[in-house]
Structures are given as C-alpha cells and as structure tokens.
Amino acid sequence: MRIEFRKIDIGKKDFEILYQNLNFSGNFSRNRKNLVEIVAKIEGVLPIICDRCSEIYQQDIDEEITLFVSNGEYNSKNSENLLEDVVEFYDEFVDFDALFESEIESIKSDYHICKNCK
Template identity: 35%
Template sequence: MKIEFKKVPTTGIHFETSLDEIKFFGEALKIDKTMVKCTGQLEGTLPHLCDRCGENFELTVNERVEVFAQEGLYEDQEGEELLNIIEFFDGSIDLDSILQGEIEAFKSDYHYCGQCEQLKGE
C-alpha cells in the first residue's frame, strides 16, 4: 500500500496493510512539508525458528511502531534526537516496505519457543 506524501494531512490519515499473518495499522500524520510520522501497531503471528533449539514455532507479534517517512534525502541537524527515518524518493510512502522492515527488525531479536523460554534462566 502506498500513500502519496502530498495527500497526508496534518490532521492525520488512517492506514492498514498486511503481510502474511501480520497486520500493520495506525495513523500517518504530516509534521512538515517533507516528513510524515507513522505511528501504529504490528499484530499477528510469524513462523520462526527457536534461537535456542531450532524448532519451528509461531511467534506472536504485538509491537508498537513509530517511524518517520521522509520525502527525499534527510539531513539531520547537530544535536537532534535520533529518529527512525526512512527515505522515499518517488513521492509516496510505501507502507508495505515499512512493514517488511519492521518485521525483519523484530525477528532479529532472540525469540525462544515455549519449552526453551522455561529454560532461559538456567
């Protein structure tokens, strides 16, 4: 799903997209002429391999997401707080690519199956 930068109002617009069993929904809000703040939720399940035993299991995802979409190249200001900024160069925000990136970031953490979760402290 793509949203054109110029169509995102300062009052916000609702979005919803999905990939396999993961839904990404929330609000996109224009904060200046070239930047949009996307605040939302990732919910669903992912097939995953346990990082301890290697067994397949369903990983439950319920994560809050806040990313900033920049139209064009972003140049940070000295002393500015670090933001999660994704640059787009075609005039649109690609919510599917944001979703894919957030899924990969979530999967990069350690996740254990139910059996190994009980053994984690040993």
C-alpha cells in the first residue's frame, strides 16, 4: 500500500495491511512538523528462529509502534526535539508495505528463544 504525501492531512485515517499471519493496522496523519505520524500495532504470529537451538517456532507478536515519515530528507535542525526514528521516502509516497517489512525485520533481529529453551 502506497499513499501520496500530499493526500495526507491532519485528519487521522485508518489503515490495515495483512501479511501471512500478521496484521499491521492503525492510523496515520500529518503532524505539526509536517511529518506523517503513524500509530500502529503489529499483531499475529511470526515464524522465528530460536537464537539458542536454531529451531523455527511460532512467536506471538503484539507490538505497538509509532513511526514518523518524512517526504524527502528530514532536517532535524529545524526542530527543537530530535526525533530519532524518522523514515525518509524520496518519491512522494509513503510506502506502508516497506514500513511493515522493516518492522518485521527488526522484530526478527531481536533476541528470541523458543519455549523449549526457556
């Protein structure tokens, strides 16, 4: 799902993306810093490799995330508070699928151990 930056305004809009057994849903709007703010949840089940025994197991996922997206390069000098997690897109679109994928990758890269190893 891709949405044009210029079509996103201060009114919150809901979205939902399903991918395999995961659900990425929430809302997005334009905030006062002209960033797109996405408040969302990732819920479902994700196959994950146990860091101890290397077996694949099904991990329950229930994560709340807030993302800030900038249309082009984000210049943090213009804002008094430095926002750490600003994702930059350079083609006038917010790519929700790419955001979802990178969140999944970051969940996968955390340290995980399966039930048998706990």
